[in-house]
Amino acid sequence: MTQGRSIRLFLVDGTPNGLLTAEIMNWTGHVLTGPRSKLAELVQRPECARTGVYFLVGPDPDDSLRTRVYIGESDDVAQRLKTHNRPEDAGGKDFWERVCLVTSKDQNLTKAHVKYLESKLIGIAASAGRCVLSNGTAHEYVGLPESDRADMAFFLDQIRTVLPVLGFEFLRELSKPPAPVIAESVPIIERSPRFRLDIPKFGVTAYAQEIGGEFFVLKGSRTRKQWIGVDGGYQGLFQQLEADGVLIADGDEHLAFKDDYAFASPSAAAAVVSGRSANGRVVWSVDGTGQTYAAWQDQQLSALQPAPEDA
Known part of the structure:
Protein backbone atom coordinates (compact mmCIF):
# COMPACT_ATOMS: atom_id res chain seq x y z
CA MET A 1 0.00 0.00 0.00
CA LEU A 166 -3.52 21.92 -7.27
CA GLY A 167 -5.32 20.91 -10.47
CA PHE A 168 -2.27 20.70 -12.75
CA GLU A 169 -2.37 17.25 -14.36
CA PHE A 170 0.19 17.66 -17.15
CA LEU A 171 3.07 15.94 -15.31
CA ARG A 172 1.02 12.93 -14.27
CA GLU A 173 1.78 9.78 -16.23
CA LEU A 174 -1.07 7.67 -17.51
CA SER A 175 -1.24 4.52 -15.44
CA LYS A 176 -1.60 1.37 -17.50
CA PRO A 177 -4.23 -1.20 -16.59
CA PRO A 178 -2.53 -4.04 -14.74
CA ALA A 179 -2.57 -7.67 -15.76
CA PRO A 180 -5.56 -9.56 -14.34
CA VAL A 181 -5.08 -10.27 -10.66
CA ILE A 182 -5.48 -13.91 -9.68
CA ALA A 183 -4.24 -13.92 -6.08
CA GLU A 184 -7.13 -14.28 -3.65
CA SER A 185 -5.16 -12.37 -1.04
CA VAL A 186 -5.83 -9.12 -2.90
CA PRO A 187 -9.08 -7.53 -1.65
CA ILE A 188 -11.77 -7.41 -4.31
CA ILE A 189 -12.26 -3.68 -3.84
CA GLU A 190 -8.69 -3.14 -5.09
CA ARG A 191 -9.42 -5.00 -8.30
CA SER A 192 -11.42 -3.90 -11.29
CA PRO A 193 -12.83 -6.51 -13.64
CA ARG A 194 -12.79 -5.99 -17.37
CA PHE A 195 -15.88 -4.17 -18.60
CA ARG A 196 -17.47 -4.57 -22.00
CA LEU A 197 -19.69 -2.39 -24.21
CA ASP A 198 -21.44 -3.90 -27.24
CA ILE A 199 -23.47 -2.32 -30.01
CA PRO A 200 -24.20 -5.47 -32.05
CA LYS A 201 -26.15 -3.70 -34.78
CA PHE A 202 -23.07 -1.71 -35.72
CA GLY A 203 -20.37 -4.26 -34.90
CA VAL A 204 -18.95 -2.21 -32.03
CA THR A 205 -17.24 -3.96 -29.11
CA ALA A 206 -15.06 -2.18 -26.58
CA TYR A 207 -13.33 -3.26 -23.37
CA ALA A 208 -12.36 -1.15 -20.38
CA GLN A 209 -10.85 -1.35 -16.93
CA GLU A 210 -10.78 1.03 -14.00
CA ILE A 211 -7.49 1.86 -12.28
CA GLY A 212 -6.34 4.74 -10.12
CA GLY A 213 -9.62 6.60 -10.41
CA GLU A 214 -9.49 6.64 -14.20
CA PHE A 215 -11.55 4.60 -16.62
CA PHE A 216 -9.35 3.06 -19.34
CA VAL A 217 -10.69 1.91 -22.68
CA LEU A 218 -8.31 -0.80 -23.79
CA LYS A 219 -6.20 -0.95 -26.92
CA GLY A 220 -8.01 -2.38 -29.95
CA SER A 221 -11.50 -1.50 -28.73
CA ARG A 222 -13.80 -0.49 -31.58
CA THR A 223 -15.90 2.66 -31.85
CA ARG A 224 -18.30 4.00 -34.42
CA LYS A 225 -16.73 5.62 -37.45
CA GLN A 226 -18.11 9.08 -36.67
CA TRP A 227 -20.09 11.07 -34.14
CA ILE A 228 -23.84 10.60 -34.74
CA GLY A 229 -25.26 12.30 -31.65
CA VAL A 230 -26.37 15.88 -31.16
CA ASP A 231 -23.76 18.62 -31.37
CA GLY A 232 -21.93 19.39 -28.16
CA GLY A 233 -21.31 17.18 -25.15
CA TYR A 234 -18.50 14.71 -25.83
CA GLN A 235 -18.48 15.41 -29.57
CA GLY A 236 -15.38 17.60 -29.17
CA LEU A 237 -13.59 14.85 -27.26
CA PHE A 238 -14.44 12.29 -29.96
CA GLN A 239 -13.09 14.58 -32.68
CA GLN A 240 -9.99 15.44 -30.64
CA LEU A 241 -9.09 11.78 -30.10
CA GLU A 242 -9.45 11.12 -33.81
CA ALA A 243 -7.34 14.15 -34.71
CA ASP A 244 -4.66 13.16 -32.18
CA GLY A 245 -4.39 9.63 -33.57
CA VAL A 246 -5.76 7.99 -30.42
CA LEU A 247 -8.58 6.64 -32.60
CA ILE A 248 -7.41 5.12 -35.89
CA ALA A 249 -9.27 3.63 -38.84
CA ASP A 250 -10.34 -0.01 -38.44
CA GLY A 251 -11.85 -0.99 -41.77
CA ASP A 252 -14.51 1.10 -43.45
CA GLU A 253 -17.06 1.17 -40.65
CA HIS A 254 -15.11 1.62 -37.42
CA LEU A 255 -12.37 3.37 -35.56
CA ALA A 256 -10.23 1.62 -32.94
CA PHE A 257 -8.13 2.69 -29.97
CA LYS A 258 -4.46 2.68 -30.90
CA ASP A 259 -3.50 2.23 -27.23
CA ASP A 260 -5.11 2.13 -23.80
CA TYR A 261 -6.68 5.52 -23.11
CA ALA A 262 -7.84 6.98 -19.79
CA PHE A 263 -11.16 8.80 -19.45
CA ALA A 264 -12.41 10.83 -16.52
CA SER A 265 -15.64 8.79 -16.30
CA PRO A 266 -17.38 5.70 -17.73
CA SER A 267 -19.88 7.98 -19.49
CA ALA A 268 -17.14 9.89 -21.33
CA ALA A 269 -15.69 6.56 -22.49
CA ALA A 270 -19.12 5.24 -23.48
CA ALA A 271 -19.91 8.37 -25.49
CA VAL A 272 -16.72 8.10 -27.53
CA VAL A 273 -17.28 4.40 -28.20
CA SER A 274 -20.95 4.92 -29.10
CA GLY A 275 -20.51 8.11 -31.10
CA ARG A 276 -23.25 9.76 -29.04
CA SER A 277 -24.10 10.54 -25.42
CA ALA A 278 -24.48 7.43 -23.27
CA ASN A 279 -24.87 6.57 -19.59
CA GLY A 280 -21.64 4.72 -18.91
CA ARG A 281 -22.85 3.36 -15.58
CA VAL A 282 -25.49 1.38 -17.47
CA VAL A 283 -24.00 0.50 -20.87
CA TRP A 284 -20.69 -0.84 -19.53
CA SER A 285 -21.05 -4.30 -17.99
CA VAL A 286 -18.69 -6.79 -16.41
CA ASP A 287 -17.35 -9.05 -19.14
CA GLY A 288 -18.73 -12.55 -18.69
CA THR A 289 -21.49 -11.72 -16.17
CA GLY A 290 -23.44 -8.86 -17.73
CA GLN A 291 -23.51 -7.00 -14.41
CA THR A 292 -23.64 -3.26 -15.10
CA TYR A 293 -20.88 -0.98 -13.93
CA ALA A 294 -23.33 0.69 -11.52
CA ALA A 295 -24.37 -2.66 -10.01
CA TRP A 296 -20.74 -3.76 -9.70
CA GLN A 297 -19.83 -0.52 -7.93
CA ASP A 298 -22.79 -0.87 -5.56
CA GLN A 299 -21.64 -4.41 -4.80
CA GLN A 300 -18.22 -3.13 -3.76
CA LEU A 301 -19.83 -0.62 -1.41
CA SER A 302 -22.14 -3.24 0.07
CA ALA A 303 -19.15 -5.48 0.78
CA LEU A 304 -17.52 -2.86 3.01
CA GLN A 305 -17.67 -3.49 6.72
CA PRO A 306 -19.29 -0.62 8.68
CA ALA A 307 -16.87 1.40 10.79
CA PRO A 308 -17.13 0.62 14.50
CA GLU A 309 -18.95 3.28 16.50
CA ASP A 310 -17.07 5.12 19.20
CA ALA A 311 -17.75 3.75 22.66
Whole structure:
Protein backbone atom coordinates (compact mmCIF):
# COMPACT_ATOMS: atom_id res chain seq x y z
CA MET A 1 0.00 0.00 0.00
CA THR A 2 1.31 3.47 -0.87
CA GLN A 3 2.18 5.58 2.16
CA GLY A 4 -0.12 8.54 2.86
CA ARG A 5 1.27 12.06 2.75
CA SER A 6 0.32 15.49 4.06
CA ILE A 7 0.26 18.59 1.89
CA ARG A 8 -0.22 21.95 3.54
CA LEU A 9 -2.27 24.42 1.50
CA PHE A 10 -2.60 28.11 2.39
CA LEU A 11 -5.05 30.54 0.78
CA VAL A 12 -2.98 33.72 0.84
CA ASP A 13 -5.92 36.12 0.59
CA GLY A 14 -8.50 33.77 2.06
CA THR A 15 -10.30 33.05 -1.21
CA PRO A 16 -10.20 29.85 -3.31
CA ASN A 17 -9.57 31.77 -6.54
CA GLY A 18 -6.64 33.83 -5.31
CA LEU A 19 -3.01 33.08 -4.53
CA LEU A 20 -2.28 29.71 -2.96
CA THR A 21 0.85 28.13 -1.50
CA ALA A 22 1.57 24.43 -1.03
CA GLU A 23 4.22 22.56 0.94
CA ILE A 24 4.98 18.91 1.72
CA MET A 25 6.37 17.84 5.08
CA ASN A 26 10.14 17.17 4.95
CA TRP A 27 10.47 18.76 1.51
CA THR A 28 12.39 22.00 1.07
CA GLY A 29 10.30 22.95 -1.95
CA HIS A 30 7.64 25.65 -1.93
CA VAL A 31 4.84 26.05 -4.50
CA LEU A 32 3.04 29.30 -5.26
CA THR A 33 0.19 29.48 -7.75
CA GLY A 34 -2.47 31.93 -8.80
CA PRO A 35 -4.49 33.31 -11.71
CA ARG A 36 -3.01 35.77 -14.18
CA SER A 37 -5.45 38.37 -12.87
CA LYS A 38 -3.49 38.31 -9.58
CA LEU A 39 -0.09 38.67 -11.24
CA ALA A 40 0.57 42.11 -9.73
CA GLU A 41 0.21 40.61 -6.25
CA LEU A 42 2.06 37.40 -7.08
CA VAL A 43 5.25 39.08 -8.36
CA GLN A 44 5.56 41.03 -5.11
CA ARG A 45 5.84 37.82 -3.11
CA PRO A 46 9.37 37.02 -1.86
CA GLU A 47 9.27 33.63 -3.63
CA CYS A 48 9.29 35.40 -6.98
CA ALA A 49 12.70 36.90 -6.28
CA ARG A 50 14.23 33.44 -5.83
CA THR A 51 15.67 30.94 -8.27
CA GLY A 52 13.00 28.51 -9.44
CA VAL A 53 11.03 26.81 -12.17
CA TYR A 54 7.61 27.99 -13.28
CA PHE A 55 4.66 26.86 -15.38
CA LEU A 56 2.36 29.03 -17.49
CA VAL A 57 -0.92 27.18 -18.02
CA GLY A 58 -4.00 27.92 -20.12
CA PRO A 59 -6.22 26.60 -22.91
CA ASP A 60 -4.57 25.84 -26.22
CA PRO A 61 -5.60 28.61 -28.68
CA ASP A 62 -5.86 26.02 -31.46
CA ASP A 63 -7.97 23.57 -29.44
CA SER A 64 -9.74 24.84 -26.31
CA LEU A 65 -10.29 21.25 -25.10
CA ARG A 66 -6.57 20.87 -24.55
CA THR A 67 -4.22 22.55 -22.08
CA ARG A 68 -1.17 24.49 -23.25
CA VAL A 69 1.83 24.74 -20.93
CA TYR A 70 5.09 26.66 -20.99
CA ILE A 71 7.84 25.50 -18.60
CA GLY A 72 10.60 27.93 -17.69
CA GLU A 73 13.30 28.71 -15.14
CA SER A 74 14.89 31.90 -13.84
CA ASP A 75 17.00 33.47 -11.11
CA ASP A 76 14.35 36.20 -10.91
CA VAL A 77 10.97 34.72 -11.73
CA ALA A 78 9.13 38.01 -11.12
CA GLN A 79 10.97 39.73 -13.95
CA ARG A 80 10.46 36.74 -16.27
CA LEU A 81 6.72 36.72 -15.57
CA LYS A 82 6.47 40.43 -16.34
CA THR A 83 8.04 39.68 -19.72
CA HIS A 84 5.61 36.82 -20.37
CA ASN A 85 2.71 39.14 -19.53
CA ARG A 86 3.46 41.32 -22.55
CA PRO A 87 1.45 40.87 -25.79
CA GLU A 88 2.70 38.22 -28.23
CA ASP A 89 4.07 40.84 -30.62
CA ALA A 90 6.13 42.29 -27.77
CA GLY A 91 7.71 38.97 -26.80
CA GLY A 92 5.09 37.81 -24.32
CA LYS A 93 2.61 34.93 -24.27
CA ASP A 94 -1.15 35.38 -24.56
CA PHE A 95 -2.51 31.89 -23.87
CA TRP A 96 -1.81 31.47 -20.16
CA GLU A 97 -4.41 32.01 -17.46
CA ARG A 98 -2.60 30.56 -14.42
CA VAL A 99 0.98 30.49 -13.20
CA CYS A 100 2.67 28.03 -10.86
CA LEU A 101 6.10 28.69 -9.34
CA VAL A 102 8.31 26.15 -7.54
CA THR A 103 11.19 27.43 -5.42
CA SER A 104 13.10 26.23 -2.35
CA LYS A 105 12.42 27.36 1.22
CA ASP A 106 16.11 27.06 2.08
CA GLN A 107 17.05 28.94 -1.12
CA ASN A 108 19.61 26.26 -2.03
CA LEU A 109 18.37 25.87 -5.61
CA THR A 110 21.01 27.17 -8.00
CA LYS A 111 20.81 28.17 -11.64
CA ALA A 112 22.26 24.78 -12.57
CA HIS A 113 19.61 23.01 -10.51
CA VAL A 114 16.67 24.79 -12.13
CA LYS A 115 18.08 24.35 -15.65
CA TYR A 116 18.27 20.63 -14.91
CA LEU A 117 14.73 20.62 -13.49
CA GLU A 118 13.40 22.54 -16.48
CA SER A 119 14.93 20.01 -18.88
CA LYS A 120 13.49 17.06 -16.97
CA LEU A 121 10.05 18.65 -16.55
CA ILE A 122 9.74 19.37 -20.26
CA GLY A 123 10.61 15.77 -21.02
CA ILE A 124 8.11 14.45 -18.46
CA ALA A 125 5.31 16.67 -19.75
CA ALA A 126 6.01 15.65 -23.34
CA SER A 127 6.04 11.97 -22.42
CA ALA A 128 2.82 12.19 -20.39
CA GLY A 129 0.98 13.68 -23.38
CA ARG A 130 -1.62 15.49 -21.27
CA CYS A 131 -0.89 18.97 -22.65
CA VAL A 132 0.41 20.92 -25.63
CA LEU A 133 3.91 22.18 -24.81
CA SER A 134 5.02 25.64 -25.93
CA ASN A 135 8.67 24.79 -25.25
CA GLY A 136 9.32 22.48 -28.17
CA THR A 137 11.99 19.81 -27.74
CA ALA A 138 13.69 19.47 -24.37
CA HIS A 139 17.48 19.64 -24.34
CA GLU A 140 19.13 17.28 -21.88
CA TYR A 141 21.05 19.25 -19.25
CA VAL A 142 23.92 17.25 -17.78
CA GLY A 143 25.81 19.97 -15.96
CA LEU A 144 25.19 18.58 -12.46
CA PRO A 145 27.31 16.25 -10.33
CA GLU A 146 25.82 12.86 -9.48
CA SER A 147 24.86 13.81 -5.91
CA ASP A 148 22.95 16.88 -7.11
CA ARG A 149 21.14 14.84 -9.73
CA ALA A 150 19.97 12.48 -6.98
CA ASP A 151 18.70 15.45 -4.95
CA MET A 152 16.86 16.83 -7.98
CA ALA A 153 15.28 13.43 -8.67
CA PHE A 154 13.67 13.63 -5.22
CA PHE A 155 12.69 17.25 -5.86
CA LEU A 156 11.02 16.22 -9.13
CA ASP A 157 9.04 13.49 -7.39
CA GLN A 158 7.63 16.05 -4.94
CA ILE A 159 6.69 18.44 -7.73
CA ARG A 160 4.83 15.62 -9.51
CA THR A 161 3.03 14.79 -6.26
CA VAL A 162 1.84 18.28 -5.37
CA LEU A 163 0.91 19.74 -8.77
CA PRO A 164 -2.06 17.39 -9.45
CA VAL A 165 -3.45 18.32 -6.02
CA LEU A 166 -3.52 21.92 -7.27
CA GLY A 167 -5.32 20.91 -10.47
CA PHE A 168 -2.27 20.70 -12.75
CA GLU A 169 -2.37 17.25 -14.36
CA PHE A 170 0.19 17.66 -17.15
CA LEU A 171 3.07 15.94 -15.31
CA ARG A 172 1.02 12.93 -14.27
CA GLU A 173 1.78 9.78 -16.23
CA LEU A 174 -1.07 7.67 -17.51
CA SER A 175 -1.24 4.52 -15.44
CA LYS A 176 -1.60 1.37 -17.50
CA PRO A 177 -4.23 -1.20 -16.59
CA PRO A 178 -2.53 -4.04 -14.74
CA ALA A 179 -2.57 -7.67 -15.76
CA PRO A 180 -5.56 -9.56 -14.34
CA VAL A 181 -5.08 -10.27 -10.66
CA ILE A 182 -5.48 -13.91 -9.68
CA ALA A 183 -4.24 -13.92 -6.08
CA GLU A 184 -7.13 -14.28 -3.65
CA SER A 185 -5.16 -12.37 -1.04
CA VAL A 186 -5.83 -9.12 -2.90
CA PRO A 187 -9.08 -7.53 -1.65
CA ILE A 188 -11.77 -7.41 -4.31
CA ILE A 189 -12.26 -3.68 -3.84
CA GLU A 190 -8.69 -3.14 -5.09
CA ARG A 191 -9.42 -5.00 -8.30
CA SER A 192 -11.42 -3.90 -11.29
CA PRO A 193 -12.83 -6.51 -13.64
CA ARG A 194 -12.79 -5.99 -17.37
CA PHE A 195 -15.88 -4.17 -18.60
CA ARG A 196 -17.47 -4.57 -22.00
CA LEU A 197 -19.69 -2.39 -24.21
CA ASP A 198 -21.44 -3.90 -27.24
CA ILE A 199 -23.47 -2.32 -30.01
CA PRO A 200 -24.20 -5.47 -32.05
CA LYS A 201 -26.15 -3.70 -34.78
CA PHE A 202 -23.07 -1.71 -35.72
CA GLY A 203 -20.37 -4.26 -34.90
CA VAL A 204 -18.95 -2.21 -32.03
CA THR A 205 -17.24 -3.96 -29.11
CA ALA A 206 -15.06 -2.18 -26.58
CA TYR A 207 -13.33 -3.26 -23.37
CA ALA A 208 -12.36 -1.15 -20.38
CA GLN A 209 -10.85 -1.35 -16.93
CA GLU A 210 -10.78 1.03 -14.00
CA ILE A 211 -7.49 1.86 -12.28
CA GLY A 212 -6.34 4.74 -10.12
CA GLY A 213 -9.62 6.60 -10.41
CA GLU A 214 -9.49 6.64 -14.20
CA PHE A 215 -11.55 4.60 -16.62
CA PHE A 216 -9.35 3.06 -19.34
CA VAL A 217 -10.69 1.91 -22.68
CA LEU A 218 -8.31 -0.80 -23.79
CA LYS A 219 -6.20 -0.95 -26.92
CA GLY A 220 -8.01 -2.38 -29.95
CA SER A 221 -11.50 -1.50 -28.73
CA ARG A 222 -13.80 -0.49 -31.58
CA THR A 223 -15.90 2.66 -31.85
CA ARG A 224 -18.30 4.00 -34.42
CA LYS A 225 -16.73 5.62 -37.45
CA GLN A 226 -18.11 9.08 -36.67
CA TRP A 227 -20.09 11.07 -34.14
CA ILE A 228 -23.84 10.60 -34.74
CA GLY A 229 -25.26 12.30 -31.65
CA VAL A 230 -26.37 15.88 -31.16
CA ASP A 231 -23.76 18.62 -31.37
CA GLY A 232 -21.93 19.39 -28.16
CA GLY A 233 -21.31 17.18 -25.15
CA TYR A 234 -18.50 14.71 -25.83
CA GLN A 235 -18.48 15.41 -29.57
CA GLY A 236 -15.38 17.60 -29.17
CA LEU A 237 -13.59 14.85 -27.26
CA PHE A 238 -14.44 12.29 -29.96
CA GLN A 239 -13.09 14.58 -32.68
CA GLN A 240 -9.99 15.44 -30.64
CA LEU A 241 -9.09 11.78 -30.10
CA GLU A 242 -9.45 11.12 -33.81
CA ALA A 243 -7.34 14.15 -34.71
CA ASP A 244 -4.66 13.16 -32.18
CA GLY A 245 -4.39 9.63 -33.57
CA VAL A 246 -5.76 7.99 -30.42
CA LEU A 247 -8.58 6.64 -32.60
CA ILE A 248 -7.41 5.12 -35.89
CA ALA A 249 -9.27 3.63 -38.84
CA ASP A 250 -10.34 -0.01 -38.44
CA GLY A 251 -11.85 -0.99 -41.77
CA ASP A 252 -14.51 1.10 -43.45
CA GLU A 253 -17.06 1.17 -40.65
CA HIS A 254 -15.11 1.62 -37.42
CA LEU A 255 -12.37 3.37 -35.56
CA ALA A 256 -10.23 1.62 -32.94
CA PHE A 257 -8.13 2.69 -29.97
CA LYS A 258 -4.46 2.68 -30.90
CA ASP A 259 -3.50 2.23 -27.23
CA ASP A 260 -5.11 2.13 -23.80
CA TYR A 261 -6.68 5.52 -23.11
CA ALA A 262 -7.84 6.98 -19.79
CA PHE A 263 -11.16 8.80 -19.45
CA ALA A 264 -12.41 10.83 -16.52
CA SER A 265 -15.64 8.79 -16.30
CA PRO A 266 -17.38 5.70 -17.73
CA SER A 267 -19.88 7.98 -19.49
CA ALA A 268 -17.14 9.89 -21.33
CA ALA A 269 -15.69 6.56 -22.49
CA ALA A 270 -19.12 5.24 -23.48
CA ALA A 271 -19.91 8.37 -25.49
CA VAL A 272 -16.72 8.10 -27.53
CA VAL A 273 -17.28 4.40 -28.20
CA SER A 274 -20.95 4.92 -29.10
CA GLY A 275 -20.51 8.11 -31.10
CA ARG A 276 -23.25 9.76 -29.04
CA SER A 277 -24.10 10.54 -25.42
CA ALA A 278 -24.48 7.43 -23.27
CA ASN A 279 -24.87 6.57 -19.59
CA GLY A 280 -21.64 4.72 -18.91
CA ARG A 281 -22.85 3.36 -15.58
CA VAL A 282 -25.49 1.38 -17.47
CA VAL A 283 -24.00 0.50 -20.87
CA TRP A 284 -20.69 -0.84 -19.53
CA SER A 285 -21.05 -4.30 -17.99
CA VAL A 286 -18.69 -6.79 -16.41
CA ASP A 287 -17.35 -9.05 -19.14
CA GLY A 288 -18.73 -12.55 -18.69
CA THR A 289 -21.49 -11.72 -16.17
CA GLY A 290 -23.44 -8.86 -17.73
CA GLN A 291 -23.51 -7.00 -14.41
CA THR A 292 -23.64 -3.26 -15.10
CA TYR A 293 -20.88 -0.98 -13.93
CA ALA A 294 -23.33 0.69 -11.52
CA ALA A 295 -24.37 -2.66 -10.01
CA TRP A 296 -20.74 -3.76 -9.70
CA GLN A 297 -19.83 -0.52 -7.93
CA ASP A 298 -22.79 -0.87 -5.56
CA GLN A 299 -21.64 -4.41 -4.80
CA GLN A 300 -18.22 -3.13 -3.76
CA LEU A 301 -19.83 -0.62 -1.41
CA SER A 302 -22.14 -3.24 0.07
CA ALA A 303 -19.15 -5.48 0.78
CA LEU A 304 -17.52 -2.86 3.01
CA GLN A 305 -17.67 -3.49 6.72
CA PRO A 306 -19.29 -0.62 8.68
CA ALA A 307 -16.87 1.40 10.79
CA PRO A 308 -17.13 0.62 14.50
CA GLU A 309 -18.95 3.28 16.50
CA ASP A 310 -17.07 5.12 19.20
CA ALA A 311 -17.75 3.75 22.66
